[in-house]
Amino acid sequence: MSTELAIRLRGVVKRYGAITAVDGLDLDVPLGTCVGLLGPNGAGKSTTMRLLTAQSIADEGELEVLGFRLPDESKAARAECGVVPQLDNLDTTLTVEQNLLVFTHLYRIPRAERREAIERALRMANLVDRRDTRADKLSGGMRRRLLIARALVHRPRLVLMDEPTVGLDPQVRQELWALIDSLRSEGTTILMSTHYIEEAQRLADTVLIMSHGKAVAAGPPSDLVLQHAGREALEVYGPPSRLAEVEAEAGAAGLRTRRTGTSVSILGAEAGNGYAVEGERRPANLEDVFVLLTGEEIA
Amino acid sequence: MTAASAAANVASRARRVGRLDRRALTGVLVREVVNYSSYWRSSTFSSTVEPTIYLLAFGFGFGSIVSQVAGYDYVDFVGTGIVATAVLFSSAFPGMFGTFVKYKFQRTYDAILAAPVDTEEIVTAEALWLATRAAVYGCVPLLVAIAFGLDPTWGMLLVPFIAWISGFGWACFGISIAGFASSFENFNYIVSAVLTPLFLVAGTFFPLDQLPEFLQVLAQLNPLHHCVELVRGAAFGFDGWVDLLHVGALLLFGFAMWRIAIHAMTKKLVD
Numbered sequence: 025m026s027t028e029l030a031i032r033l034r035g036v037v038k039r040y041g042a043i044t045a046v047d048g049l050d051l052d053v054p055l056g057t058c059v060g061l062l063g064p065n066g067a068g069k070s071t072t073m074r075l076l077t078a079q080s081i082a083d084e085g086e087l088e089v090l091g092f093r094l095p096d097e098s099k100a101a102r103a104e105c106g107v108v109p110q111l112d113n114l115d116t117t118l119t120v121e122q123n124l125l126v127f128t129h130l131y132r133i134p135r136a137e138r139r140e141a142i143e144r145a146l147r148m149a150n151l152v153d154r155r156d157t158r159a160d161k162l163s164g165g166m167r168r169r170l171l172i173a174r175a176l177v178h179r180p181r182l183v184l185m186d187e188p189t190v191g192l193d194p195q196v197r198q199e200l201w202a203l204i205d206s207l208r209s210e211g212t213t214i215l216m217s218t219h220y221i222e223e224a225q226r227l228a229d230t231v232l233i234m235s236h237g238k239a240v241a242a243g244p245p246s247d248l249v250l251q252h253a254g255r256e257a258l259e260v261y262g263p264p265s266r267l268a269e270v271e272a273e274a275g276a277a278g279l280r281t282r283r284t285g286t287s288v289s290i291l292g293a294e295a296g297n298g299y300a301v302e303g304e305r306r307p308a309n310l311e312d313v314f315v316l317l318t319g320e321e322i323a
Numbered sequence: 324m325t326a327a328s329a330a331a332n333v334a335s336r337a338r339r340v341g342r343l344d345r346r347a348l349t350g351v352l353v354r355e356v357v358n359y360s361s362y363w364r365s366s367t368f369s370s371t372v373e374p375t376i377y378l379l380a381f382g383f384g385f386g387s388i389v390s391q392v393a394g395y396d397y398v399d400f401v402g403t404g405i406v407a408t409a410v411l412f413s414s415a416f417p418g419m420f421g422t423f424v425k426y427k428f429q430r431t432y433d434a435i436l437a438a439p440v441d442t443e444e445i446v447t448a449e450a451l452w453l454a455t456r457a458a459v460y461g462c463v464p465l466l467v468a469i470a471f472g473l474d475p476t477w478g479m480l481l482v483p484f485i486a487w488i489s490g491f492g493w494a495c496f497g498i499s500i501a502g503f504a505s506s507f508e509n510f511n512y513i514v515s516a517v518l519t520p521l522f523l524v525a526g527t528f529f530p531l532d533q534l535p536e537f538l539q540v541l542a543q544l545n546p547l548h549h550c551v552e553l554v555r556g557a558a559f560g561f562d563g564w565v566d567l568l569h570v571g572a573l574l575l576f577g578f579a580m581w582r583i584a585i586h587a588m589t590k591k592l593v594d
Binding site for chain 1: 346347349350351353354357358361362429430431433434435436437438439440441592593594
């Protein structure tokens with residue numbers, strides 16, 4: 025295996041009573057890359073994130089973060105990790121700057137470097153002129169940026185982001201993508217869970233598709249798409265009876281399809297297999313892969 | 324194992340972060356202190372005004388009927404005893420409610436546990452902080468009593484220390500209850516069935532030697548009673564080895580509650 029893994033999971037199992045949230049998960053995150061954990065709600069993404077900070081203890085399997093074995097050496101690993109939680113846990117009555125100040129202490133930044141660490145985090149998250157604003161007076165997007173800044177205040181080698189843009193407006197989401205992308209280009213290793221296909225496709229070097237606590241596929245997004253869904257999809261619209269007909273015909277021609285509400289997507293449409301039908305051609309995407317592999321709709 | 328990760332593991336053993344690390348405790352304390360700057364007014368108000376009202380109501384209400392109790396002026400008797408009440412209010416209650424709010428609504432502990440801090444350090448630092456607050460708030464009734472005629476003595480300088488030890492135990496008691504509770508409603512049972520009786524039968528408002536024998540024996544298990552006795556000792560003169568036993572009881576209470584609080588919160592925070 026690679027000598028430079030930031031995260032290495034082997035056969036990790038986590039059960040809650042009768043429910044197996046993570047079911048034999050293997051995961052590699054090479055240093056300097058951005059890996060996306062993609063899956064619907066309940067796939068085990070958040071549990072995986074909790075396992076990586078030892079807030080959940082695995083029932084089986086091996087976990088290594090930055091070379092530290094979990095859970096025993098988790099504290100040393102956490103010193104070099106930044107975590108962006110899914111649910112906002114800022115101190116709401118404190119100002120932006122005070123929130124960062126608290127974390128310079130929790131992350132043990134030496135006194136002489138605290139000031140500069142706070143300023144750098146403020147600049148990175150574009151919150152310099154909001155430093156004296158109380159957290160509960162910030163907009164949703166700014167609070168998210170503050171959560172990210174807080175996770176970066178100690179220059180972590182690895183950043184864990186659990187659904188970093190969940191519940192935000194599309195516009196704010198793109199703003200955050202730019203921020204995450206700039207981190208990535210600076211060489212910070214990122215593990216990000218998401219159930220937004222576009223987010224994974226844009227930001228992740230490698231995507232791991234999770235379903236029911238297991239990894240069902242892993243690879244660069246474009247490879248996964250090409251391998252599982254081909255190059256193009258044909259989107260056929262029509263009334264439900266017509267859609268059923270198209271599905272049957274495409275199936276008979278050996279093509280794979282998936283329903284997307286008002287249309288049927290015929291995958292691998294570039295091959296054709298001698299079947300022709302009116303429709304809109306579009307590039308195949310990660311969502312096609314996801315639905316094919318898990319049989320589940322996402323988002 | 325690869326060479327790189329083996330090397331990292333050697334490094335990790337050298338850097339294995341210890342339990343109850345000073346920097347982790349400092350980090351949690353800083354969080355508490357910075358937050359305190361945003362709510363100290365209401366906290367100080369409730370922690371000082373409430374015992375003061377008790378002091379005035381009992382001191383002057385009862386005091387008009389009974390002027391002397393156990394050889395002391397009644398206002399002096401209550402003024403010293405009520406220090407324990409002030410300590411209880413300013414440590415057990417924030418321990419219970421504050422911890423539960425941070426756990427359930429603010430998800431503060433998820434944020435802290437993502438940093439190199441363990442549950443044991445969170446509980447310890449928060450209890451240290453509450454104990455320190457209780458040491459200060461605990462002195463307020465004494466100052467009020469002095470304003471109403473209690474003679475200041477040098478021994479009273481020990482009161483903050485007595486209040487601190489006592490407050491540490493009660494803070495840990497509150498944190499334990501928050502750790503075991505599944506909802507806010509659970510606190511009603513604790514307040515009504517545990518705290519109210521303990522606070523009434525602590526020797527604060529009336530001397531315990533008038534009570535039936537079994538209650539007198541039970542009162543020895545009440546940490547508030549030990550606090551009350553020690554504060555009276557500090558104000559009116561200590562009673563030798565008996566007061567050492569009181570100190571021992573408070574230390575034991577504090578230590579036991581500290582371990583229980585850590586156990587309860589670890590179960591709650593780490594699954």
